[in-house]
Amino acid sequence: FKDECLLKLGDLFYEECMKSFDCLPIAALVQGQLFCIHGCISPEIRYIREVTDINRIIEPPTKGPLCDILWADPTDGYDNEKLEQRSEMYTHNGPRGCSYNVSYRAMCKFLDDNDLLCVIRAHQVQSAGCKMYKKHEKTLFPTLVTIFSAPNYCEVYKNRGAILRYDGSVMHVFQYHNHQWVKHPYVLPNFLDAFRWSIPFVLEKVTDMFLAILKYCSDEHDGRLSRRTQIIEK
Known part of the structure; x- marks a missing residue:
């Protein structure tokens, strides 16, 4: 992206793009029930109102709540009860090199503290375009949903893309099938x-x-x- 901006439109255009990216919202609350973020929740945020205290107009740091909202992931054993019982609520996210892996127990506590139904996030490619994680024992609704809208990510993963629609009681998932992939246009070196x-x-x-x-x-x-x-x- 940077190379294309610099070659076609110059330094000033690229810098303005970077400034606009630093102003994009980092979270959304849908119908008071679904908390939507890119990465996952943070151990430094107990209540969702605390998100408004984050200084958004900055380049994302390598640690802290803003970093977690953008970079955190659920644990590999999120749906495995035995692994969950032995794990901590938040563990270091080794593959990312920053932020945390979030456990099922941590997610349930966050949902209970904020009277939420579910957390919707992206950040990890899914073969089916969507993954619904372990349900909450009280609501019997998935505590976490990963939705990934880019099909055949990087023209490597052969995954489906998906979008989600929530009407207040039912969650609908729509998939982009394999034949709907659109290949990236061929670009010559240095454009x-x-x-x-x-x-x-x-x-x-x-x-x-x-x-x-x-x-x-x-x-x-x-x-x-x-x-x-x-x-x-x-």
Whole structure:
């Protein structure tokens, strides 16, 4: 993104994009029941009203509540009761290199403290486009839902994309199927157009052609000199 901005539109445009990204909202509350974030919850946020105390107009830091909202993930054993009982509520997120892995127990406590139904997040590619995690024992509703809307992420994962619609009582998930993938357009190196990209190759071929002509002319000239020398010797 940065390279394309700098090549096509310059430094100023890129800097303005960065400023606008630093102003994007980090959380949303839907119908007072669903808490929507990108990563996951933070041990430094007990009540959702505390999100409004976060200084959003900054580059995301490497630790703290803003970092967690953007980078945290559920634990690998989130749906496994035996693993959950042995794990802490928050553990270091090794694969990300920052933030935390959030346990089922931590999520249930957060939902209970804030009278929420569920946390909706993204941040992790899902083969089906969506994953619903272990249900809350009281509400029998998934405590956490990961929704990933980009199909065939990076043109590598072959995953489906999905979107979610909630009407107040029922959660609907709509998937993008495999045949609906759209491949990224082919981009030449450094975003060159075809004419500028081809100039070095054209020059190389033209040079080769002239060298071949010169060699032919030189060989022809040498051949004539050789024949003249033979005639003179005779």
